[in-house]
Amino acid sequence: MCGIVGYVGPKDATPILVEGLRRLEYRGYDSAGIAVISGGRLERRRAAGKLGNLEAVLRSTPVSGHIGIGHTRWATHGRPSEENAHPHADASRQLVVVHNGIIENYLELKERLSATGIVFETETDTEVVAHLVASYYEGSLEAATGRATKDLRGIYSLVLMHVGEPGRLVATRLGPPLVIGLGEGERFFASDVQALLAHTRRFVFVPEQTVVVIEPDAIRIVDAQGRIVPFKEETITWDPVQAEKGGYRHFMLKEIHEQPRAVRDTLLGRMSLDTGDVRLEEMGAAALEAIEKADRVQFLACGTSWHAGLIGQFFMEQLAGVPASTDYASEFRYRDPVISPGTLAVAISQSGETADTLAAMREARSRGASVLAITNVAGSQVTREADGALLTHAGPEIGVASTKAFTAQVAAIALLSIFLGRRKGALSAAAGRNLLAALARVPQLMDHALSCAALVEDMSRSLFKATDFLFLGRGVQYPIALEGALKLKEISYIHAEGYPAGEMKHGPIALIDESLPVVALIPRGRGYEKILSNVQEVKARGGRVVAIINRGDDHVRKILGKEDLFIEVPGVEVDVLGVSEIFSPFVTVIPLQLLAYHVALRAGRDVDQPRNLAKSVTVE
Numbered sequence: 001m002c003g004i005v006g007y008v009g010p011k012d013a014t015p016i017l018v019e020g021l022r023r024l025e026y027r028g029y030d031s032a033g034i035a036v037i038s039g040g041r042l043e044r045r046r047a048a049g050k051l052g053n054l055e056a057v058l059r060s061t062p063v064s065g066h067i068g069i070g071h072t073r074w075a076t077h078g079r080p081s082e083e084n085a086h087p088h089a090d091a092s093r094q095l096v097v098v099h100n101g102i103i104e105n106y107l108e109l110k111e112r113l114s115a116t117g118i119v120f121e122t123e124t125d126t127e128v129v130a131h132l133v134a135s136y137y138e139g140s141l142e143a144a145t146g147r148a149t150k151d152l153r154g155i156y157s158l159v160l161m162h163v164g165e166p167g168r169l170v171a172t173r174l175g176p177p178l179v180i181g182l183g184e185g186e187r188f189f190a191s192d193v194q195a196l197l198a199h200t201r202r203f204v205f206v207p208e209q210t211v212v213v214i215e216p217d218a219i220r221i222v223d224a225q226g227r228i229v230p231f232k233e234e235t236i237t238w239d240p241v242q243a244e245k246g247g248y249r250h251f252m253l254k255e256i257h258e259q260p261r262a263v264r265d266t267l268l269g270r271m272s273l274d275t276g277d278v279r280l281e282e283m284g285a286a287a288l289e290a291i292e293k294a295d296r297v298q299f300l301a302c303g304t305s306w307h308a309g310l311i312g313q314f315f316m317e318q319l320a321g322v323p324a325s326t327d328y329a330s331e332f333r334y335r336d337p338v339i340s341p342g343t344l345a346v347a348i349s350q351s352g353e354t355a356d357t358l359a360a361m362r363e364a365r366s367r368g369a370s371v372l373a374i375t376n377v378a379g380s381q382v383t384r385e386a387d388g389a390l391l392t393h394a395g396p397e398i399g400v401a402s403t404k405a406f407t408a409q410v411a412a413i414a415l416l417s418i419f420l421g422r423r424k425g426a427l428s429a430a431a432g433r434n435l436l437a438a439l440a441r442v443p444q445l446m447d448h449a450l451s452c453a454a455l456v457e458d459m460s461r462s463l464f465k466a467t468d469f470l471f472l473g474r475g476v477q478y479p480i481a482l483e484g485a486l487k488l489k490e491i492s493y494i495h496a497e498g499y500p501a502g503e504m505k506h507g508p509i510a511l512i513d514e515s516l517p518v519v520a521l522i523p524r525g526r527g528y529e530k531i532l533s534n535v536q537e538v539k540a541r542g543g544r545v546v547a548i549i550n551r552g553d554d555h556v557r558k559i560l561g562k563e564d565l566f567i568e569v570p571g572v573e574v575d576v577l578g579v580s581e582i583f584s585p586f587v588t589v590i591p592l593q594l595l596a597y598h599v600a601l602r603a604g605r606d607v608d609q610p611r612n613l614a615k616s617v618t619v620e
């Protein structure tokens with residue numbers, strides 16, 4: 001989604017804005033632009049397409065100044081073009097604005113402003129904001145912005161600059177995130193901390209429905225009634241180097257390889273192997289109380305995080321004995337969900353900013369649920385709205401296709417489920433010890449699973465020309481089949497479907513022929529024999545199988561033919577409650593992530609920034 005950067009201070013704003021936008025590229029965008037105040041004038045440079053195009057414009061018509069705003073646009077209203085790119089200016093070219101979000105009543109406002117003689121230059125909803133604020137301007141951008149927000153409906157994060165006030169930037173938000181970065185004698189705005197890690201680790205998260213003014217040495221935040229709002233400075237511990245590629249060709253590949261570390265860090269300090277229990281005191285007393293009294297769990301999430309929720313359902317029911325369901329956050333509000341008083345809603349979100357997830361979580365709360373957040377970003381909106389947050393420690397995830405955040409989420413949910421299982425008496429101390437010992441081994445097994453990388457790269461040679469793929473799994477492997485299909489679709493643009501293997505005969509079987517690769521997840525465990533029967537059904541119809549199997553599983557290998565492929569991953573056995581395969585998703589997902597990566601690479605796709613996709617989706 002759109003990315004925002006702003007700077008005010010002693011340095012030249014232009015390179016800071018462009019570099020900040022580069023670090024926000026991963027969010028997804030299709031045009032970019034900056035504006036700076038230079039020699040008492042507003043100067044804008046914009047371009048459709050990637051940042052390289054904007055840089056070319058800046059090389060041919062350079063611009064510099066000590067204050068500026070920049071934007072990467074992910075088109076919603078109006079096609080990606082130079083004129084629709086932000087920043088947008090008012091008619092007198094005194095004021096510019098950048099915007100992330102959607103102004104829902106923009107047509108109504110456009111009509112009102114047009115009636116006063118204003119001529120609109122673009123098809124965007126954002127241009128309305130520039131004219132609206134200008135119409136209220138009487139010497140104070142802060143006051144005019146505050147006045148304009150009363151007319152706006154929708155969601156927005158806005159940063160504005162006025163040529164008459166060349167030492168300050170003004171911002172306001174409702175929905176999409178915005179942070180203030182604090183440097184020495186300089187201040188920044190950005191959509192997320194990643195854009196600014198090269199300059200500072202000190203941040204203030206902009207509260208909703210306030211107007212914020214930054215000057216080189218000052219921050220002022222006021223609420224809708226004009227009262228000063230106190231703010232807290234937070235220090236982000238992420239190492240800026242973690243947000244670099246570190247020798248890997250793409251962020252996605254680096255992040256796939258970082259998974260053992262991400263899972264280890266998420267488990268670290270939270271497992272008591274002696275007592276067979278999980279320590280979650282960090283979540284605070286209110287959250288722990290909500291967890292303990294939960295008699296039902298409702299996961300809410302989007303995209304890959306929704307797949308983590310589906311796995312969480314297995315964990316909650318099998319380990320904690322608590323009924324659990326998972327909803328698409330974007331659908332939850334539209335089915336009038338029935339929420340019983342003991343419901344614990346768990347919002348899962350890597351970014352902590354996904355608009356639909358936030359809305360679903362508010363819906364659950366309004367219907368009486370307690371709300372927890374599982375997120376990768378400390379200080380993000382979900383953490384501020386939930387009763388407690390369980391952080392995944394995956395580190396910054398830059399690749400649009402989520403990998404390490406997913407396995408870290410699964411680890412966090414496993415901890416939460418064991419914690420609840422122990423509280424509910426579903427797990428004895430011995431069972432808890434057993435499960436935690438198995439979890440503790442997971443990072444090492446993931447390391448072993450990564451050794452299939454070269455083989456998968458080689459296999460991609462014979463697979464990247466396929467136009468469709470089918471992914472099959474049973475039980476806890478079914479969400480992994482969905483995730484494997486999603487990864488492939490996202491970055492290779494090849495059509496893929498994930499299916500519960502048993503459902504194949506009710507439809508997808510009609511698709512099977514020699515041109516359709518069928519990726520089957522067959523680790524040992526409950527569904528093993530059954531999915532092998534499904535593999536036989538595929539083979540009987542001439543389908544080509546790519547089997548994900550446990551190391552040394554000769555039985556499956558005998559069933560496979562010469563034309564089939566197989567990838568071996570280590571088994572993750574747990575000797576408890578008859579759920580030996582419960583943690584197998586941690587390793588079976590790895591070859592599927594690598595498969596998507598290598599197929600996309602061979603197909604010549606932009607792996608880290610796939611077309612049309614955004615990393616955090618801050619509009620509904």
Ligand code: G6P
Binds near residue numbers: 303348354400616617
């Ligand atoms: C976007 C991203 C996905 C992500 C989903 C949910 O679609 O491209 O990778 O899974 O949003 O994001 P969240 O930050 O809430 O986990």
